[in-house]
Amino acid sequence: MTDPATGSLRVPGATLHYEVRGRGPLLLLIPGGAGGAASFDGVADDLAAEYTVATYDPRGMSRSPLDDPEAEQHVAEHADDAYRLLELLSPDEPARVFGASSGAITALHLLTAHPHRVARVVAHEPPTVEVLPDAAAQRALLARVQETLRTEGLMPAMAILAAGLQKDGDPAEQKAELELPPQAAARAERTMANLPYFVGRIVPRFMAHVPDLARLRMLSDRLVLACGHDSRGELPHRTAARLAERLGTDLLHFPGGHTGLTTHPAEFGALLRKALEPSGPSAQLP
Structure with missing residues (x-):
């Protein structure tokens, strides 16, 4: 793996750690x-053969500290x-953007707020539960996660969140999804350190976010909504599919x-x- 160039960027309320590798048009990867x-360690080097690939730690995560650690x-x-x-x-030309999960929610909002800066967005399974017909049930799930976090702690809250995200399926199938490559396992400690912040402050705000569907519909020619082939029936797959249906894409x-x-x-x-x-x-149908 190629060592990327690193930098930091002061933004209102935080300092962002970012990494850059490759050359060509900018591709911003939002985790x-x-x-x-x-x-993105598993894909960034390959993508850097065609793009200037930028990755970063979102505010409050890992090496991107908040000025106020308790900020909403x-x-x-x-x-x-x-x-x-x-x-x-990429000050002079629009960039390509990929976002995964909560990062896909960020990418969708970026497209609607600054379309002139974005040439193409690929949003993989953004869990925007408000687009679902059973949004009320998902709001109850989020409330239960937060109450459990407050009264019982992180791991019980994580268990409720994980159960709500998954489908009723074969436990072996779910186990296979959790068998990570060595590179991913090696960063588990940092990921675990981020979990309280993620569950307590990212999950409730991001999953309850209501995307601007009218604006996204106008910009749908530069948007690709994506999902996992094996995640049918899971909550993030359902939200991506519902978004695609609502946008006619x-x-x-x-x-x-x-x-x-x-x-x-x-x-x-x-x-x-x-x-x-x-x-x-x-589109790539099964």
Whole structure:
């Protein structure tokens, strides 16, 4: 793996750690969950053969400290961070953007807020539960997660969240999804350190975020909504499919499940490379 160039960017309320590798048009990779820039270690070098690939730790995660560690988090603020990175790293031309999970929610808001700075967005399983017909049940899930976090602690809250995200399925299938490559396992300590912040302040704000569907519909020619081939029935797959339905767009199926980026990096990266091009696939049916 090539060592990237690193830098820091002051933004309102935080300092962002970012990494850059490769050359060519800018591709900004926005991580989701409790991950940071390292989430993309499995694909960044390959993508850097065609793009200047920028990754970063979102505010409050890993090496991107908040000025106020207790500050509330908002999707618009995280999208503004991404915008400021685009302004720094690609001031003269629109960039391509990929976002995973909560990072996909950031990417969607970035597109609606700053469309002139974005040439193409690929959003993989953004868990925007307010678009679902059973949104009220999902609000109850989020409330239960927060109450459990407050009264019982992190791991019981994580268990409720994980159960709510998954489908009723074969336990062996779910176990296979959790068998991570050595590189991913090596960063587990940092991910675990981010979990209290993620569950307490990212999950409730991001999953309850209501995307601007009218604006996204107008910009759908530069948006690819994506999901995991193996995550059908899971909450993030349902939200991606519902978003695609509401916007009248196709749904691109990536290998693996919600964490296919980690479990199937080579195949995931190859399809992402195609999807980032205007002439790339907008749908891949099973």
